[in-house]
Amino acid sequence: MNKHFIKTLSLSLLASLFLTACSITSKQESGSSSSTSQTSSQTTTSSTEVTSTTSSSTSSSNLETQTDTALDLDAIAAGDFSSLAGSWMNSHGNVLVFDQTGLVSEDSFWSGEFVWSNGLLTTSVQASSGVGGYALVLVPKGMAIPSEFFTDGSDPSDQTKDRLFGAQNVLSTENFDPFYRVSTALPHSQSNLETGVTLESGQVSIDYATEKIGDKAWIVLEGNYTRTESVPYNLLQGSDGSLIWVYQNGVIYGDNNQLLYTP
Incomplete structure (x- = not known):
């Protein structure tokens, strides 16, 4: 099987998954106090507007705090999200959070259906109340993202870490901005205690x-x-x-x- 065919196949899978995500959603609301990071064609991910955005300088410092948990793609595809759980951040300060049930967000959801492409696992993320969606690709550490995903070169990410990235079409290495894990799994041990406190917003x-x-x-x-x-x-x-x-x-x-x- 030649490289041109592999590239065409992988991009077709990615495009098909994205079109499925977009076809069932409508324009996303702004002003939500909680959001899941959305990604654009350059994977410059933008979340539903929350209180503010963070600077690249403060966000990038957090990228170094990734835990040792490694993505288990076979388990995730089977519905076990324990290796995915935690908070993931890109260099722009956008965040994706996962727990044992999957993606944590009031504004977006993932399909829960997975497609294998070039050894990577791909699913779709869709806006709960707006137009928008993207293919979310999961990449375990030690594995390079195939060049078929890029228009202008090879994988520029840190291959010693697990990565997530979103895409609506073929990517550019110049603007590639993957998510790295920045925290451990949720929930924490005392989060279910009866304390007499109830925070509402x-x-x-x-x-x-x-x-x-x-x-x-x-x-x-x-x-x-x-x-x-x-x-x-x-x-x-x-x-x-x-x-x-x-x-x-x-x-x-x-x-x-x-x-x-x-x-």
């Missing part, structure tokens, strides 16, 4: 975090306070790039499962 969680652990100009990156199948929390980022998980019961965790506050 992203802004409330920001005010609460400021009161309990200090003001770092917190912004909401992701949240799931209304998702009944997951332990409710908001993921906040400080002006110094730090990440914290503010659970609806008032328990706050930092990176590496560090318990910062409990009521």
Whole structure:
């Protein structure tokens, strides 16, 4: 099988998956306090507008905190998402969060159906209430992204780490911006405790975090306070790039499962 045919096949699979995602969604709402990062044709991923966006400089520092968990594509394809769980961030500060149920977001969802292409696993992410969608590709560490995915070269990403990337068509290496894991799996051990505290919104969680652990100009990156199948929390980022998980019961965790506050 020649390289031209392989390239045509892989791009056809990617395009087919993206068109499926787009065909069943409508224009996404803006102004949501919680979002899942969306990606464009250059994989410059943009999330539904939340409180603010972060700078590339603070975000890039967090890319170095990836855990040792390795993606198990066979298990994920079979419905076991434990190796995918955690928070993933690209250099622009966009975040994707996964737990044991899959993608955590109030504004987007994934299809849960997977396609194998060139040894990589691909699924579709779709907006819950708006036009938009993209193919999400999962790449385990130690594996190069095939050149068939790029128009102008070979894989520019860090192959020593697990990666996720979104695409709507063929990619450019110049603008390629994959997601790397920046935190460990959720939920945390005390997130189900009965504390007498119930936080109701992203802004409330920001005010609460400021009161309990200090003001770092917190912004909401992701949240799931209304998702009944997951332990409710908001993921906040400080002006110094730090990440914290503010659970609806008032328990706050930092990176590496560090318990910062409990009521």
